[in-house]
Amino acid sequence: MSINGKILQETLDRASKENGGLTSLGMGFYKRLFEKYPQVKPLFKTPPEEQHKKLVASIGAIVSGVNNLDILVPYLRAMGIRHLKYKTENAHYAAVGENLVAVLGDHLSKDGQWTDEMKKAWEDALKVVSDVMIEGANNPEKYKDELAKAGYEADGFKLKDSTPWILTKPAV
Numbered sequence: 001m002s003i004n005g006k007i008l009q010e011t012l013d014r015a016s017k018e019n020g021g022l023t024s025l026g027m028g029f030y031k032r033l034f035e036k037y038p039q040v041k042p043l044f045k046t047p048p049e050e051q052h053k054k055l056v057a058s059i060g061a062i063v064s065g066v067n068n069l070d071i072l073v074p075y076l077r078a079m080g081i082r083h084l085k086y087k088t089e090n091a092h093y094a095a096v097g098e099n100l101v102a103v104l105g106d107h108l109s110k111d112g113q114w115t116d117e118m119k120k121a122w123e124d125a126l127k128v129v130s131d132v133m134i135e136g137a138n139n140p141e142k143y144k145d146e147l148a149k150a151g152y153e154a155d156g157f158k159l160k161d162s163t164p165w166i167l168t169k170p171a172v
């Protein structure tokens, strides 16, 4: 299994232009998530109108970071550790991944094509992303030093930075 950065970038670029763009994708993500997996709805305190912007920004960061694993891996481990605070369970990752692929497929099918190759590229990438986040969440102590080097606190947050999901922002 590997990450096909080219397909991820091409499809994300298309998603930003087609069918109402990334707002429609992000809002559609939470609509379907809460319909299909109502058990996770109580975990979300931030309304979808705000939350979707963070999700879309993190997906953009992940896609643009796939060739820069030195930065991407600690980013994902930190994000997995932050999700402990949100009461996320390991078993939820498959649901979130399934939901994102389904919503993206629906989004891109409206004005253009959604192929099996695109679907597989996203499924593979989300499996890697989930595995790295879960590994971080399961072992926060183990990654403490790696995270500190990358500018994250042990709980995955950043001091004086309320937007830790933005990858390009320099550490403060």
Ligand code: HEM
Pocket (backbone or CB within 6 Å): 040, 043, 044, 045, 046, 051, 054, 055, 058, 059, 079, 082, 083, 086, 087, 088, 089, 092, 093, 094, 096, 097, 126, 129, 130, 133, 164, 165
């Ligand atoms: C592909 C994997 C995932 C990505 C990229 C992702 C992305 C994000 C981002 C960027 C945030 C904003 C806060 C932060 O960065 O700390 C967030 C918050 C959150 N995520 Fe995730 N997430 C993922 C998986 C999950 C899963 C599996 C769940 C379980 C239901 C989940 C539930 C939440 C909750 C409850 C919040 C806090 C919302 C609030 O502020 O009320 N996430 N996620």
